[in-house]
Amino acid sequence: MDVMTDHPSRPHAGHSAQSSGAAPTGDVDGRFEAVVYSIEDYAVFLLDRNGFVTSWNRGARRIEGYEAEDIVGQHFSRFYTREAVARNWPTYELEQATLTGRFEDEGWRVRKDGTTFWANVVITAIRNRRGELTGFAKIVRDLTDRRRQMDALRQSEERLRLLIESVNDHAIFMLDPTGQVVSWNSGATNIHGYLPAEIIGRHFSTFYVPEDIAADKPRRNLETAKRRGRFVDEGWRMRKDGSMFWANVTLTTVYDADRRLTGFAKVTRDMTESRRRDELERSGQRMRDFLATLAHELRNPLAPVRNAISSMQMEPDVPPVVARSRDLIDRQIAHLSRLVDDLLDVGRITSGKIELRQALVNLGDVIGNAIEAARPFTAGRGQTVDVHMPVQPVMLRGDMTRLVQVFQNLLHNAAKFSPADSRIAIDVEVEARTVEIRIRDLGRGIRQEALESIFDLFTQERTGQDALDEGLGIGLTLCRSLVELHGGTISAMSHGHGTGSTFIVRLPRGLGEPAEAPTAPPVSETPDAHLRVLVVDDNHDSADSLAMLLELKGHDVRVAYDGAAALDQAERFVPHVALIDIAMPKMDGYAALRVLRRRPELADTYFAAMTGFGQQSDIALSREAGFDMHLVKPVDPTLFDELLSLAAKRQAARQTPSAR
Structure with a gap:
């Protein structure tokens, strides 16, 4: 097989030992041709300058289905589908091989019996010692099985994508290594409130409450997932509308074949009702x-x-x-x-038998009514309530009576544990999606380890003094339940005994139609x-x-x-x-x-x-x-x-x- 000599433009069938199907023998070139001829895993054959077949090996016979005498002298375009021939793809392949010396392609090819197979094709230009094009060497591999596997993998991935997309009660999405959102399913939209276009490309810390962001919790969660491969957490998360929900979160690291970190898979469940x-x-x-x-x-x-x-x-x-x-x-x-x-009320809330009569309410009216309701107690102790609010009205969607009840209880609590003639401050700060109300007192304070437990039913922070004035431990439980029913959160801050306390209520800013005022029953x-x-x-x-x-x-x-x-x-x-x-x-x-x-x-x-x-x-x-x-x-x-x-x-x- 002298690839460096000139060949006729279109040889007749049977012009060589290879073309007749007989194995060549003799000198070194003959031995080389014999080796090529005997290869069965690859179709290896020669084309002349115009694309006509000039040689044929066993692999070509097995893969393409033609005997040598049937195909030598025929144009190689007969191996291509009608669609490929119609767009002149065989000619394009030869042109590219002539220009660059080599052309590689994958696509469907046609056997003698009309069946198709997925082929990897390499065409190499052959030139003589003078650099003149004399023809082409073509190697074809049958990759149909690999193609089927790849198609099966793609179908599997598509089914998985559709499955994930169809999950409505779990937020399933991907983060890149830095924590940016790169995918988003319908469950994530249902739980977090964002459409894909609104959240993809943003950092996942968007979902965390301000206290967790200040404590660098998002970054620490990613670092823990990197170390352990998986991280599970529960805590408050924030929706697009500013309301909070109790989330169960699983972060799993994702690596490529070379064990390089490509990101994180994150699954979030809304566990608010389960927690309740x-x-x-x-x-x-x-x-x-x-x-x-x-x-x-x-x-x-x-x-x-x-x-x-x-x-x-x-x-x-x-x-x-x-x-x-x-x-x-x-x-x-x-x-x-x-x-x-x-x-x-605590009994009704914990048994799920309380309903809110929600309407558009002015937070200033809520706080004003709460101060009036608590005035007999604060005035009796000579205490003053200072209120700092924005000039513009702050509107919320909530139950006026229940919100007044919350702040009245918090004022009563602040007054009870503060010295006579002291001042209680109410500070209101409006944020993008929420409004934060802080009730600060100068009272005896709360131990760090009790900041969460004081909201538990029938629990009080005991200090050994004023024991008879501590109550039953239901007021803060009632406050927490009513605030959470409004889609908000309540927490406490204190630096310990004698430093005073701050109770923080965060409520979503929402719009709604005012509910009709309840009608008073007729008096008999x-x-x-x-x-x-x-x-x-x-x-x-x-x-x-x-x-x-x-x-x-x-x-x-x-x-x-x-x-x-x-x-x-x-x-x-x-x-x-x-x-x-x-x-x-x-x-x-x-x-x-x-x-x-x-x-x-x-x-x-x-x-x-x-x-x-x-x-x-x-x-x-x-x-x-x-x-x-x-x-x-x-x-x-x-x-x-x-x-x-x-x-x-x-x-x-x-x-x-x-x-x-």
Whole structure:
């Protein structure tokens, strides 16, 4: 195979030993040609200057499917697809090989039987000693199997991409080695709020809250992932709209074949609801037990005091000292009742039974109302509240009543643990997506290790002083729950004992339509009727004070201190109204009601349960037992008026004959 000599422009078939399919023999060139001829893994053959086949080896016969006598003298374009021939690709290959000396290509080629295979083709220009082009050497490899593997890999990668893209409840995205976002799935959009065009190319620290950024947490997380290969974390993250969510984050390092770091795979799950459920499971049982007993025990002593104050308020011309004392007691009763309401609110929140009435609210109005609500406490200690807010109104989307409750509790907390005549500061700073409210006091401070635990239910920071003034440990828990329901966060800062404390509330800045104001229930008018009323309560003070109040209203009242006495009194007295305590020894209110309901003479009696238990389940249970009304101690005097009005109307209806 003399590649350095001239060849005819188009030889006839069978002009050489190779062309006839016989293995060449003889000299060195003959041995070389014999080696080329015997190769079966590669199609190796020669073309003349115009692209006609001049030699053919076993590999060419195996790969292309032609015998030598069938193909030698034919143009090599017959190995190409119709589409390639139509765009003159074979000629282009020869032109490029002539210009550069070598041309390499991959593409589909056609066998004799019409089947196609994926070929790697190398065409080398052959020149004589004078540098004149005499033809081309062509080597062809069948890479169909590799192509199938590559196609399978691409399909697998595409399926994986589509799978990742279809995941809606996990944020799955890639970071480059510096932490810049380079890919983004639909789950990431759902969780973080960004569209791909808004976040790709930005640093992943965008998702972190300011405190974590200040602590260099994003960089430290990447460094930990580099060292360990994988890093798992949980914490607060920030959405595009400024709201926060509790995230479970997994960072995994990604390397190439040479073990060079190419980036990180990041998977984020929104665990806010799961975290809330975990908290419910941890504190649920003890909270239910605590609320069931404490709320009842708090309401019972409040009831007679409220009844006594209501009686005193009906007395005209009382001395000024008595009036001031009466009003002071009334305010403290209202404070204690608010404490019980806070307990019940904690129960509703942790059981998921509280709803926010969200509207567009002015933060200035929220803080102003909170200061007014806390003023009796702060003024009593000679404390002043300084407010620093932006000149422009700061609008939030939230529940006005609940937000006022949050800041009132925080002010109450700051005042309680601060010296008399001190100052409390409220600083408001508006950020791009959030608003930050800081409540600073000059009080006794908080230990570093307690900065998180003080938000746990029934937990207080104990210092050995003012132990009786520390409360039940529900106010901060309620604040945290209400703030998180608004999509915000609350945290505490302090440098320790004697340094004061700062509580930081961060809320998202959002827009929304104001909710309609709740309508007040109609007030029932008490008819001028003289009713027989039976009061049943094992707490003598509660029973006697209520009897005194009802007598002042002009009614005939009897008192029974247990269930058995109630049965005896009812038989002789035949009341129009019976107010029955539930939790009585020996015979409770339910048992007493069952007996009383069976007596025909009491068919028109209006029965009301009177108890310290006020959960929805308690109200449903009393209605199921047959009570007409459920009153929660301490009972608002207007509810007594409503009860008496309903009982009087029932009596009037019974006494009027039905129209025929």
